[in-house]
Amino acid sequence: MKKKISFFIGSMGKGGAERVISILANYYAAQNFEVDIILLLSNRIEYKLDSRINIIDFSSNKNRIISSFLWIKKIRSYVKKEAPYKVITFIGRINLLVIAACVGLKVDIYCSERNDPNNDGRSKVLNKIIKKAYLHRNCKKVIFQTRYAQNYFPETVKQKSCIIYNPVEVYTKRRTPIHKIVSVGRLTQQKNQKLLIEAFSEIIKEYPDYKLFIYGEGELRTDLENQILKYNLTGKVFLPGNIDNIHYEISDAEIFVLPSKYEGLSNALLEAMILGIPCISTRVSGIEEIINDGKNGILVNNKKELVQAIKILLIDKEKYNYIAYNSIKLKKIFSLNSVANNWNYIMNISNE
Structure with missing residues (x-):
């Protein structure tokens, strides 16, 4: 039976985090994992995804408070039923929702911070909650893109974190520059x-x-x-x-x-x-x-x-x-192989 890797994100519309998930999800599908992408905000998909990837739509048109309770209920039910091998979540608020939904469940969660936490509109209260959530035992690792973002968090969070760059795939060749x-x-x-x-x-x-x-x-x-x-x-x-x-x-x-x-x-x-x-x-x-x-x-x-x-x-x-x-x-630094090896290492996939 294939092991399942589950990605949680707001949508798969155009954006940096969405592009990275598309690359990683396609990579793991090609590595013979079962891959789910769970969408919480919108069912938009603007990236090419492997046909073997399952898209699960948990988006809600309710207000944010009601939606949060619905998301937690749906995420918890999903994790109980599907028992994913690894869960990867992108963006602070979604990281928090997934951790909260999985309290008391046996699941490995890897939370990726995608923006500058100093400036992405979080309230002080929300920041405190997210920092505490990252210390929960289900959160196995917090992944940052830069040391700048990593240094925003307290030492207790930094100790269970690492830096992994974005995979960058460019297949187009440079053309003669014009004005x-x-x-x-x-x-x-x-x-x-x-x-x-x-x-x-x-x-x-x-x-x-x-x-x-x-x-x-x-x-x-x-x-x-x-x-x-x-x-x-x-x-x-x-x-x-x-x-x-x-x-x-x-x-x-x-x-x-x-x-x-x-x-x-x-x-x-x-x-x-x-x-x-x-x-x-x-x-x-x-x-x-x-x-x-x-x-x-x-x-x-x-x-x-x-x-x-x-x-x-x-x-x-x-x-x-x-x-x-x-x-x-x-x-070379940002190649898919290099970045995927880092993800495999922190999730102990390469050692199994």
Whole structure:
């Protein structure tokens, strides 16, 4: 009988955590495990999944309090019935729900923190509850993407935690760069595309042939469209929305920019770096653990520095090629085999 690995997540819509689950779930299905993905918020699926993977929809249209009780009841019933070999949960609030639902049950839970816990909107009360939940015996390991996020938690939690990077798979080859600057991310306050549009309005004065493409969808689309109009950037700045083959779309970009206010570990940034696109990022959260400023990317603190960094890459081709060459070296660290081996190790799968 196949052993079952169960993933819990809000949805499988476009997002960093969702993409990582799609990669890991496909990997374990290929390794002859039975794999379930349990959705709590929405039944959207925007990633290609192995046909052997079971999708279980626990989404609810009730208010959050009522939904929480329903989720706990459904999760507990599921775990009792299916007795999964390993449970992997993504994102703090969902981690908490799964741990609470499994109190008194014999199950190994591995909780993954995906964002910057300092800035992801948790209340102080919720933070205290999550920190205590991670100490429950069913929570075998807390997985962080960066030391920055790990250091937010008390020593008691850090002692049962580890850092595992995101697996990054890029099959598209780098195309000849054209006069194109790109960014990828949900159109939200966190991703801070307004900063990039402001900076680009300065760049376009000296480099009128360049265009900016911001890929992604979100609640700030109208605000960003209005900003484009305000700076007279129609025909220069584009919001194409979510694109299926995003790697191909950005593979001919000259520069990639991540203007976020905070991050966990940006998959979009890693994918661009592995493609060999010179990247600029705001100096936030754990990004400094990936970008060595001036060597494999450029870190900035504000609009002025962002404008300056873009100009450096447009003018200094030696610097441009140096950063592109070094960024590709991340491919080995973030390969699926490397990351999957780390997950196997912490779950004692490789030793069985």
